Amino acid sequence: MEFRPCIDIHDGYVKQIVGSTLSDNGASENFVSNKDSAYYAELYKKNNLKGGHAIILNKIGTDEYEASKAEALKAFRTFPGGLQIGGGVTDKNAKEFIDNGASHVIVTSFLFENDELSYDRMKALKDAVGKDHVVFDLSCKKVGDEYYITTNRWQTITKTVMNCELLSKLEDYCDEYLIHAVDVEGKSNGPEQDILKELSNYSGNAVTYAGGIHSYEDIELIRTMSEGKINFTIGSALDLFGGKLEFEKIVKMQ
Numbered sequence: 001m002e003f004r005p006c007i008d009i010h011d012g013y014v015k016q017i018v019g020s021t022l023s024d025n026g027a028s029e030n031f032v033s034n035k036d037s038a039y040y041a042e043l044y045k046k047n048n049l050k051g052g053h054a055i056i057l058n059k060i061g062t063d064e065y066e067a068s069k070a071e072a073l074k075a076f077r078t079f080p081g082g083l084q085i086g087g088g089v090t091d092k093n094a095k096e097f098i099d100n101g102a103s104h105v106i107v108t109s110f111l112f113e114n115d116e117l118s119y120d121r122m123k124a125l126k127d128a129v130g131k132d133h134v135v136f137d138l139s140c141k142k143v144g145d146e147y148y149i150t151t152n153r154w155q156t157i158t159k160t161v162m163n164c165e166l167l168s169k170l171e172d173y174c175d176e177y178l179i180h181a182v183d184v185e186g187k188s189n190g191p192e193q194d195i196l197k198e199l200s201n202y203s204g205n206a207v208t209y210a211g212g213i214h215s216y217e218d219i220e221l222i223r224t225m226s227e228g229k230i231n232f233t234i235g236s237a238l239d240l241f242g243g244k245l246e247f248e249k250i251v252k253m254q
Contacts, residue, residue, distance in 0.1 A: 001223050002231040003254040004208045005052035007075055007083070011065030014040065016236040017057065030235075031242040040240070041075035045082055047251050051208070051231070053106055053135075053178065056087025057153065063122070076101030091124040098129050105129060106178055108137040109151040115158040122173040126164055133174050139164050139180035139210075140195070147195060154182045157248045162195075164202040171204050181211030185235075191218055193225070200226040213237055216245065219253055
């Protein structure tokens with residue numbers, strides 16, 4: 001089990017938001033940093049924390065997206081090969097991010113057409129940068145008894161159920177999975193245990209879980225439930241972003 005740190009960027013600033021509130025009109029903010037992405041990237045580099053992610057939370061095609069992209073590029077120049085990038089990634093711009101120091105591109109919305117997974121798009125992305133540079137973000141929301149993948153910065157619920165069968169089916173197109181539990185993201189109320197149960201039954205690509213972690217006991221719960229297979233990331237609850245969990249202690253727990 002590895003700690004995968006994050007750098008979430010919105011409107012050109014490093015922030016932590018409540019995931020379920022994100023929209024074209026803004027988001028509810030938990031924390032706005034007075035430090036730039038390079039500061040966090042340098043800290044992660046110093047602690048040899050590879051595999052973390054920088055996420056651009058603005059809509060592609062907007063001035064805000066470009067400001068956030070510029071901020072993300074600072075992190076990759078500081079820690080080349082150490083961080084992954086997500087937010088507005090397609091087969092057309094994926095190589096640009098890899099060429100600028102990202103280890104992987106993280107993709108969600110591009111994988112879907114009419115709320116259905118597109119294998120043509122997955123193949124195009126794989127052809128653009130290679131399977132070993134691709135992470136699928138299959139962030140999901142509970143509807144009834146099942147979890148459905150969300151796109152469009154978690155605003156759209158697709159027709160695709162996130163489960164172990166799907167993860168196994170998509171392995172040929174990506175290197176890792178990132179799973180945000182949208183219902184608990186940014187709320188610091190504990191992880192979504194039903195998702196963890198599902199992910200714990202999967203053995204294949206590396207999996208990183210995000211959402212709701214707010215105590216050291218939560219981390220041990222993930223370790224126990226997954227037998228150490230699932231990596232984790234922490235946002236709002238981390239002291240780097242205004243929370244109570246100590247970064248240095250988390251590093252030692254992985």
